[in-house]
Amino acid sequence: MENEKQHIGSLFDRIAATYDGLNHGLSLNIDRRWRRKTAAAMAPAKHVLDVAVGTADLTIEMLRRGKAEQVTGIDLSTEMMRIGEEKINRFFRTDDCSSVELIYGNAQQMPFADNSYDGVTCAFGCRNFSDLDAGMREMYRVLKPGGQVTILEFSYPSNRIIRWIYDLYFTHILPFIGRLVSRDKTAYTYLNRSVKSFCWGESFAQHLHDAGFSDEHFTPLTFGIATIYTAIKH
Numbered sequence: 001m002e003n004e005k006q007h008i009g010s011l012f013d014r015i016a017a018t019y020d021g022l023n024h025g026l027s028l029n030i031d032r033r034w035r036r037k038t039a040a041a042m043a044p045a046k047h048v049l050d051v052a053v054g055t056a057d058l059t060i061e062m063l064r065r066g067k068a069e070q071v072t073g074i075d076l077s078t079e080m081m082r083i084g085e086e087k088i089n090r091f092f093r094t095d096d097c098s099s100v101e102l103i104y105g106n107a108q109q110m111p112f113a114d115n116s117y118d119g120v121t122c123a124f125g126c127r128n129f130s131d132l133d134a135g136m137r138e139m140y141r142v143l144k145p146g147g148q149v150t151i152l153e154f155s156y157p158s159n160r161i162i163r164w165i166y167d168l169y170f171t172h173i174l175p176f177i178g179r180l181v182s183r184d185k186t187a188y189t190y191l192n193r194s195v196k197s198f199c200w201g202e203s204f205a206q207h208l209h210d211a212g213f214s215d216e217h218f219t220p221l222t223f224g225i226a227t228i229y230t231a232i233k234h
Ligand SMILES: C[S@@+](CC[C@H](N)C(=O)[O-])C[C@H]1O[C@@H](n2cnc3c(N)ncnc32)[C@H](O)[C@@H]1O
Pocket: 008, 009, 012, 051, 052, 053, 054, 055, 056, 057, 058, 074, 075, 076, 077, 080, 105, 106, 107, 108, 122, 123, 124, 125, 128, 129, 130
């Protein structure tokens, strides 16, 4: 677990500076729309935990929409969070962003008490966990009864033509442009592998169920390239 922490943390530290630009550019800004839809799918909650907060795009979106009054973000990459903090400061036009705190930590072993948060979110974080079930059990543990978990994650499109484009994109185009822009040889190849070897749809929802959640729902977005999952802790 210690090795994995360092590996993931340093991987995202290395690509942090180019992460937002590449995401928005390579997805033609569709990723922004996905995060807006994810925030819209959230039940309004007082204090939300944004797991794998990264550069805080989902945090900003949920605050902008009034879906959360206060947000705690947790991530293994201090560099991603540093950029996130700058964006939050710009967004609120102040250095006083007392409604947001970003904390270094592992989603699979979170330093929070049971039943601490009114809502939990995670955008494009789960597929990086070495143990998805451990991450989901942690989200369940820290969520208050009655609270909703809302997850945005890549999935695999069902249409064969879209699948072909998707494979081409993730296997060749993304790693190539990622290598060029971030100047990191391995990071975007790793991201590609983590997208393709991951579960989605029913199977992802089953993991939520196994972690203890109920009322699992999932909504595919843009031909099923990404999916929003919601579930409740009763
Ligand atoms: C693809 S980025 C997504 C960031 C952000 N949520 C977004 O929507 O852009 C994945 C993030 O997950 C973080 N991460 C990966 N594994 C983690 C873990 N086990 N615990 C905490 N953060 C983790 C990485 O450091 C990275 O910032």
